[in-house]
Amino acid sequence: MSRRPVALYAGALLCLSLLAAAALSFVWTPWPPFEMAMASRLQPPSWAHWLGTDAYGRDVASQLLLGARASIAVGFVAVAVGMLAGCALGLLAAARRGWLEDALMRLTDLGLAFPALLTAIVLTAVYGPGMGNAMLAIGLYNVPTFARIARAGARSIWARDFVLAARAIGQGRWAITLRHVLPNVAPLLVVQATVRFGIAILAEAALSYLGLGTQPPQPSWGRMLSEAQTLMGQAPWLALFPGCAIALAVLGVNMLGDGLRDRLDPRLRRL
Amino acid sequence: MTALLARRLLGLLATLAAMSALVFCTLDLLPGNAAEMALGPDAAPEAVQALAVQMGLDQPAWVRYLSWTRGMLQGDFGTSTSYGEPVAALIAERLALTVPLALLAMLLTGVLALAVGVTAAARHRSATDTALMAVTQLGVAVPNFWLAILLVLLLSVQLGWFPAGGFDGWSEGVGTGLRTLLLPALALALVQAAILARFTRSAVLETLREDYVRTARAKGLSERAVLWRHVLRNAMIPVVTVMGLQFAELLAGTIVVENVFTLPGLGRLVFQAIGNRDLPVVRGCVMLLAAMVVIVNFAVDILYAAIDPRMRGARR
Numbered sequence: 001m002s003r004r005p006v007a008l009y010a011g012a013l014l015c016l017s018l019l020a021a022a023a024l025s026f027v028w029t030p031w032p033p034f035e036m037a038m039a040s041r042l043q044p045p046s047w048a049h050w051l052g053t054d055a056y057g058r059d060v061a062s063q064l065l066l067g068a069r070a071s072i073a074v075g076f077v078a079v080a081v082g083m084l085a086g087c088a089l090g091l092l093a094a095a096r097r098g099w100l101e102d103a104l105m106r107l108t109d110l111g112l113a114f115p116a117l118l119t120a121i122v123l124t125a126v127y128g129p130g131m132g133n134a135m136l137a138i139g140l141y142n143v144p145t146f147a148r149i150a151r152a153g154a155r156s157i158w159a160r161d162f163v164l165a166a167r168a169i170g171q172g173r174w175a176i177t178l179r180h181v182l183p184n185v186a187p188l189l190v191v192q193a194t195v196r197f198g199i200a201i202l203a204e205a206a207l208s209y210l211g212l213g214t215q216p217p218q219p220s221w222g223r224m225l226s227e228a229q230t231l232m233g234q235a236p237w238l239a240l241f242p243g244c245a246i247a248l249a250v251l252g253v254n255m256l257g258d259g260l261r262d263r264l265d266p267r268l269r270r271l
Numbered sequence: 272m273t274a275l276l277a278r279r280l281l282g283l284l285a286t287l288a289a290m291s292a293l294v295f296c297t298l299d300l301l302p303g304n305a306a307e308m309a310l311g312p313d314a315a316p317e318a319v320q321a322l323a324v325q326m327g328l329d330q331p332a333w334v335r336y337l338s339w340t341r342g343m344l345q346g347d348f349g350t351s352t353s354y355g356e357p358v359a360a361l362i363a364e365r366l367a368l369t370v371p372l373a374l375l376a377m378l379l380t381g382v383l384a385l386a387v388g389v390t391a392a393a394r395h396r397s398a399t400d401t402a403l404m405a406v407t408q409l410g411v412a413v414p415n416f417w418l419a420i421l422l423v424l425l426l427s428v429q430l431g432w433f434p435a436g437g438f439d440g441w442s443e444g445v446g447t448g449l450r451t452l453l454l455p456a457l458a459l460a461l462v463q464a465a466i467l468a469r470f471t472r473s474a475v476l477e478t479l480r481e482d483y484v485r486t487a488r489a490k491g492l493s494e495r496a497v498l499w500r501h502v503l504r505n506a507m508i509p510v511v512t513v514m515g516l517q518f519a520e521l522l523a524g525t526i527v528v529e530n531v532f533t534l535p536g537l538g539r540l541v542f543q544a545i546g547n548r549d550l551p552v553v554r555g556c557v558m559l560l561a562a563m564v565v566i567v568n569f570a571v572d573i574l575y576a577a578i579d580p581r582m583r584g585a586r587r
Binding site: 106123126236242249251 | 519
């Protein structure tokens with residue numbers, strides 16, 4: 001299988017570029033990102049403005065670099081919330097079994113019926129739009145998925161002989177969970193984290209497109225697209241670059257996830 | 272089968288009840304006062320008080336919850352604070368667009384995904400396989416609303432083949448209506464089809480390794496007959512489950528895509544209701560969307576048990 005490392009390296013490269021773009025935006029952008037210049041509005045890509053300018057004459061390339069920050073921030077927080085809460089619930093369900101496991105799994109079923117966007121819409125209806133609520137909503141949506149994966153993985157580990165041995169020497173349920181179960185389900189969770197990171201970037205973009213996510217003046221790829229849509233006839237490039245940025249970021253995260261899965265858990269390798 | 276149906280139906284009812292409680296709690300209890308929300312922060316306290324009494328907010332939460340659920344069971348979702356019309360009528364009007372849109376998107380998803388997934392699996396490790404999988408990898412990464420914008424840019428603005436947005440209803444004829452819905456459905460379907468195609472390919476490859484496939488080949492069946500008669504039927508089982516789960520994403524996707532194309536559907540209704548702080552509409556739409564997801568998955572479960580007797584004993 002020669003194609004495996006290619007996905008891993010290409011994915012890692014794209015992810016590093018995304019991080020580098022966000023880091024770079026703190027120290028340097030081609031133009032001041034918020035500087036409006038009505039004289040040079042809606043310019044097509046040129047040597048001065050590599051990706052053109054928007055309706056207020058702001059440099060698109062600079063805005064895109066800043067937009068990477070919002071995507072990464074939402075991705076990290078949403079995955080962290082989902083992974084911590086979901087993993088705790090899943091491990092608890094697998095360790096305790098019985099009615100608690102049943103109840104927790106019914107709850108995750110319920111949670112899975114609310115897509116991220118719907119959760120986010122409910123939260124913004126109650127607490128108002130904003131990046132914080134978007135992060136929280138996408139994070140909450142991630143909890144049931146992580147809970148199910150952690151529980152399924154943990155249950156198979158609990159059935160293994162080394163867990164039986166640990167119990168025989170008198171280790172408690174929580175000690176076994178922390179020392180034996182968690183390290184063995186960790187690879188599954190890491191792979192899932194990359195998948196969810198990609199989904200979080202897409203969800204943040206959709207929410208910001210609807211005006212419910214990242215708020216102005218903080219640039220966001222999703223909101224750039226909604227602004228571009230109204231000017232589609234005059235300045236089609238405005239709709240092109242933010243979409244490419246989103247697609248490349250998600251592609252990178254997904255490829256990294258595929259590569260990691262093959263590396264960390266050969267049993268799950270895709271055919 | 273009857274026992275299973277009864278058990279699953281009970282489970283469905285319990286889920287719907289829990290769901291309504293969850294929706295009610297998040298939307299009705301947490302924000303304090305729904306009347307305050309409807310009128311905005313600058314409203315006079317007397318006006319808020321009057322509306323609160325009119326909305327029945329002076330009653331305890333459990334009374335309001337019971338009257339809301341009892342109303343829903345009778346088809347009464349309350350009255351919209353911004354339109355002044357019954358929520359049920361508003362929703363029914365919008366469903367005439369959203370349901371055909373979701374079904375059309377699901378149909379396109381299934382057809383595209385099966386074609387691509389089966390082709391790729393049948394030519395495993397060929398250039399065709401690699402190329403198709405590269406395209407789907409890209410498809411998974413593309414946001415559906417961006418795809419929608421690009422489709423409008425290319426097919427409506429540049430070529431003028433499709434309307435760029437809006438919907439005149441079904442009075443112009445089914446053909447015209449479907450033509451309007453085709454681009455939004457395609458934008459929704461392409462992304463989901465990419466996910467499903469990858470899954471279909473894996474399922475088909477998995478099934479190709481089964482003993483009965485070797486037997487079918489050994490008895491001299493053509494590769495085409497093996498694929499269609501033996502492999503696909505068995506591979507379809509996990510594929511249909513995933514399609515059921517994707518329906519949730521599709522419904523959520525309509526919220527965004529309806530806004531790209533300014534289609535007067537359920538997604539646009541709920542989105543505008545948030546802007547108008549119209550709580551009865553938001554609550555009704557969210558409940559309905561979530562209930563649709565649960566009911567579709569319930570139907571898939573039952574369908575399974577009907578198709579595959581092995582599924583009847585097992586709990587998911």
